[in-house]
Amino acid sequence: MTEQKPRDPGGLGGQSRRDFLRGSGVAAATAVLTGQAAGVLDEAQAAEESTKVLSGTVEITLKVNGQERSCEVEPRSTLLDTLRNRLDVTGPKRVCDRGSCGACSAIVDGELVYSCTTLAVSCQGKTIETLESFETGEGSVPHAFHQNDGLMCGYCTPGFVTACKAYLDKHPNATEEEIRKGIDGNICRCGTYVGVLAAAKAAAQAKKGA
């Protein structure tokens, strides 16, 4: 397949290192990147703003489910791959990897996002919640999924549980219609929606009762 370069470069000229990066294939680029282990480089241009330019492999700290977790990533590493491959937080699943199915859903700074389409480096300093941190007792969303059989193979389930929880936290009085819209960013292949909706309603009810 032909690979498309972004449009013609304009504006300021590039630095030699960038030229090298740009002109090289994957091989050379990767060699350079990993050659500079944990390369956190101060760009001359950005120095006045003290904006760090990250490249190669970088050590980052993420606040995941209430814990500070450090790991090595690349700037291109997604939050999902970082959670799963580096931090062994495997609740969120990789299914479409393109922001269309919701299996990777996580809550970042209180907002529901697709972690497959979020860079890990952009999450530094933010609060990351995955469903592993949710309450599981009576009245909780996971409990309601279990009791109402809102799952079959269960691979989409973490995403649905996360989306439901995020939605109900913000809309405790949601109608069924609204709940449906609230979880429309998630797809289940086994077809558990009937159980999922029953679970969401039960969890909402329990929340109100509590």
Next chain:
Amino acid sequence: MKAFEYAAPTTVDAALKLLGGPNAAALAGGTDLLGRAKDYVTSPDRVVYVKEIKELGGITGDAKSGMTLGAATPLSEIVHHSGIREAYPALWQATSEIGSIQIRNMSTVGGNLLQRPRCWYFRAGFGLLGMKDGQSLVRAGDNRYHAIFQTDGDALFVSPSSLAVALIALDASAKVRGPKGERTVKVEELYRVPRREGESELTVEPGELLTHVMIPAAGKNGAYEARQKQAQDWPLVMSAVNLTMQGDTISKARVVIYGVAPIPWRSEAAERVLVGKKFSPEVAAEAGTAAVEAARPLSMNAYKVPMTRTVVKRALIRAVQGKGYWEEG
């Protein structure tokens, strides 16, 4: 996805400097850029994250004097903004139908306007025009989601931004800053029809940042879309309209259509039908019919012609009358 450098500046100036190098790309919500990068359709060497830039956030102004949206404002903020819902139902309706909660939480005004086409030939690496060995894959292939206007040209993809259609109907402008300074353009001027492979469909240059979108006070406006799924899906065809009324009579009309052309499609034919008339569902239907007169569908998308006719009609009825004849209950 190819490896890249990353920076997260907090000011527009710093961002512009970082974007100055070759092959740099702004990253906002990432819902478009990262998908393209994973498909190796776009492989930036540097990614500049713009969501930490405070100047690019927020919604200000009011219905009377107009409103301004920061380019890094998440779409969800538009959906939750009661002022927008009241003053610009076209924008509100279009935005609330985009993607899912997750998509709207992540993606931004600027990113939505400057996202690249979703054409499956483009996304498979065949370029924006979808040519192979001098032949148009689109014309010979599966073009069910492609254009029905200007199909004698080579650009057969459809412009992907729902937001653009609403904003153009609302006559909005965009502020763009680059190394050479700032310029303000109409939102419709952000788009053009590429004439050859390698030419972009966007007029914002590499190294430039879209910073704000300004929406003037609007007339009666609304949007309507047709799609296959009720849950997260792209519109097949969508239309946003904005009518300035003098008493009962339409004095100015803007009718813009999504899903029918490589640019957000302004239908002057429909507008001509409307101006000077008293609004009625019949006039709306006439405008819908006029809107598709110049349509020349491809081999597999003739269905978009009746669909467009209806969608324009319904957007007009919704804008003026609120509830439509097609709604149950």
Next chain:
Amino acid sequence: MAEWPASPSVIGKRIPRLDGLLKASGKAKYPSDVHPKGLLFGAMLYSPHAHAKVKSIDTKTAEKLPGVKAVLVIAGPGTTLRYHGDDIAAVAAETEEQARDAIRAIKIEYDVLPHVVTEAQSMAEGAPEVFKGGNVKKGRGQTKGKPEDAMASAAATIEATYTVPMITHVCLETHGLTVGLEGEKKATAWASTQNVYGIAGDLAQALELDRGDVTVYTEFMGGGFGSKFNADVWGTTAAKLSKMAGGRPVKMFLDREQEHCAAGNRPSATAHIKMGADREGKIVSVIAEGHSTGGVGNGTNMILPYVYRGVPHYSVGQANALTNRGGSRAMRAPNHPQSCILTEAAVDDLAEKLGMDPLEFRLKNLDPGSPMTPIYQAEIPIGAELIGWREKRKPRGKTGTGPIRTGLGMALHTWGGGGNPGKQVSCTIHPDGSVDIKTATQDIGTGARTILAMIAAEILGLQPTEINSLIGNSSYPPGQPSGGSTTTPTMAPPCYDAVTKARDALFKKVASAFNNARPEDLSLKQGQLWAGGEPVASWKEACRKLGTSPISVTGEFVDGLSSTGVGGCQFAEVSVDLETGEVKVKKIVAIQDSGLILDLLTWESQVYGGVIMGLNYGLFEEVVMDPTSGRMLNPDMEWYKLAGASDIPEIVVRAYSPPDEKGRQVIGVGEPPTISTAAAIGNAVSNAIGVRVTEWPMSPRNVLNALATASREGRA
């Protein structure tokens, strides 16, 4: 013959899955989640072309990239690649990013060959061949009676071409496994499979080990639907990469694109059907000519005229057109959904032509020789009542005047299912009262784990949560691959047998400890051991009497517990926007005959899930192939459309289980409820809009096209 208990205390109840909370809390570890020490990440390189020969392949650069531990060429120079997604090479590296970089650094020269990816291309005169020997393979044809003569004498006939597209399984967990070696002699794998027992053999063969040297775990797996029975090229490749990397475990899961392209599909089906009936509304003749493609694999075996086999005269011809696209695999009720759509559309159209209510027409034409007929006769009125057929249904096209029309449609289906002898389950009762049920089967989402525990609990008078239901391990007694709705009917009997025998052994051993009771005097219920009508000990106390030796029994298949053959019917209510072609399904009613229901909660989920998969088939799904480049254009979850929550209608499910002997035996329910939904939806759409939409799915495009064609021809 064995028999299920007449008044069960656990069986038939609504029991939440034993592993449900693990799944709902994100703590269940799927094969794609495990992270054994030293894990490497694998990636596959696959063909971007529909048909090409590998001229040369150079992995040198890739091998030298940082982090890369092993590179394996699968398709060396001279190999023919036959579809977009065909396997070429694989890499294992320290990080997933590195593995993907290495894949892209492999340099390949292709001889791109001409391809065929559509049925039309495949069947064209002089078309390029997918394999030597021609693209078109005649399928099973059948003739009964004198169809042409009967057709000529029919009072009413219809003739149309109906089309159903190819779809894919879209398992949310893609195909793959994680596999590592310890030393030269032992391998461990975590596989996303429907066949944990069989995959151990595949891997052993690839590694030249004995089957027993390979242990495969499938504690959880993210969907199979018929496509995950083998280790596949990528699985054995991962094992080889691990071997090359000194045994370090390798995780290899397909990306979504390759999953769509290479990991199976349900073949398309097109049939030109003529159908004729006499004045009384009896179908007298069916003449069908069909073709389909399953890529490089089998096409649809069209079973026409499906459940209406009592028709006196019919002839069916069919052909499989090979195409350059990944091969088909079994998918939830193979061949039935297509056969159901093709037949039920024609039946509906013929009823319409005769001016008959399609429900009455179906009743009239049930096969008098079929054991399903009384079942349909009982089910149809129940479904009709629940959907409101009598009050709501209007003749086709007479559905009002506004732009939004509602319509009703129905369809019938049948399936075999049933159990097979040969598999085993072991039951161990430990002196501390814990009970282990073990078998090398797996729970693919059907609730198999819970059902085994329920059976044991029923027999032992315990709660299902008190049973350790141990499955998903290839070293356990051989269990059933999950296919053909056979898991439950195949595994329930040996489970019953093992637990019953273990219980009897327990009685024998401990009876004397309780007032010198005889074993026959003992029984188990409510967590107690009973002797002669009195509770004498708790379960735990009873087991303690075993001293230090547990009871361990292996059970075999026994007759009398499972059965086969079900019939079902479904009804759909839809609303269609005539101006935009948008279809909304408002309600589905599914009446399903399925024998003895073990867990009502998961049984219902299976039926809902089947209906929803059928709804996807009816409204959204299709593989789109590009004729020029030969690529699949929608190998994603964005343009390959699947329902979300807002697309789900009200679904009413009813079990039809009459209290005859069949109603007392287990029959699987994985597949039947997915068969007739799409057909019922298509029929409802036609009822609503007044014209037949001959092409599935019921997309706005297909609906508007049908309306446009009809209005061109002056029909609407």
